Amino acid sequence: MKAFRLLLCTFLSLFSLGQASKLAVPSEMLAMYNAYVLDFVKNGAKRTLGPGLSNEALVDFGTFTAHVWIDIKFDRKGLFLSQAPEYGKNTLSQITKSLPKYPLYDRSHLLKDDSVTNHQMVLKKLHHVVQSTRGSTASGFSDAWKTHLPEFKRAFAGTQGARLSEMFSVGLKPLFEKKFTTSNLKSSSYPVLDTDVSYVYQNWGLTAASEDNPIDAINKYLEWYRGLLSETEKTRGVKTYLSHREITASIGKSLSQLDSLDSCD
Incomplete structure (x- = not known):
């Protein structure tokens, strides 16, 4: 009976897992993290992204990514200790070296939103979360917006390019x-x-x-x-x-909308 329950639990947990294009994964990780930072600075414990992580302080890129993407272990140094990873070839290369053949992430670890059930919806949600933070008067948000909105856009554009x-x-x-x-x-x-x-x-x-x-x-x-x-x-x-074309078209639409969000009101 215990074995059956374990098998059932494992089977049901797969419904919360998502698999991305391996080429796009590094860009998607960076998009997720930058969206999380903006969400955290504005909303703190009430944020949508990164449930289960500390509510007291921002976590670094490695901690966030290891929380969301299962079976990925990063070296605790350099890029993976950063709270402001910069999008570029070197960053993508460092992430890629740590990826398994089939990278999987757990939507329930990424999002506090049960209505998001597939990868395309995840990417749309990232855009909506970022867009919803615009104009926040939270302490430190203006500086976070100036740093992390451009990085989110680069990573999102990289996600589209990779796909x-x-x-x-x-x-x-x-x-x-x-x-x-x-x-x-x-x-x-x-x-x-x-x-x-x-x-x-x-x-x-x-x-x-x-x-x-x-x-x-x-x-x-x-x-x-x-x-x-x-x-x-x-x-x-x-x-x-x-199916993949639909995803890239959706990302393109999101990027067009974000082009109007280059600075806080």
Whole structure:
């Protein structure tokens, strides 16, 4: 009976776990932490993010991340002792070295909100939490906003970039090259805001440039792509691609809204 209860408990706990794109995980961790800082400084013990952590003082990045992401152990030094980690290649590299093959996080450790049930909703919630803190008169909030809003935006843009890059390599590129067997879908590198981080995703113009008639080729590619988005009976590969596309579109919408939040009222 004890073994059964343990198995049942383990099974039920999986409903609170979420798995992110491994390429995007470091950026998502940084977005989560910066949102947590703003939430903590404004709301303290009444915050939405980081339930179960100290209500008396901000925890550092390593403590927060180890609380939320299960089976991840960070060295207690450098970046992981910081309360203001800076988004960049070096930071992402340090985090990546500590990641397991399939990083999992516990939504109940991240959020005090049972209505959030999937990863897309988690990312939207981060945006809403940050947006809701604007204009706080709490002690120290103005300085926290000036530091952590830009870092949140960089990390959120990095999350979108990483997901777009992964969508290109394991999603769209194989689908494209299965359809157009004599063509290779080419990519270009795009920077993440004002950082040294960049990701790649599809470049239709560069792909069409290698064809005899580039204009006809790009029209053909885009007609296929539009059809891909509107297919009524989608293959598993298409469904997965479109699911991730929806997430990146949602992040893009959030970033556009955050562009108006560069300073407190």
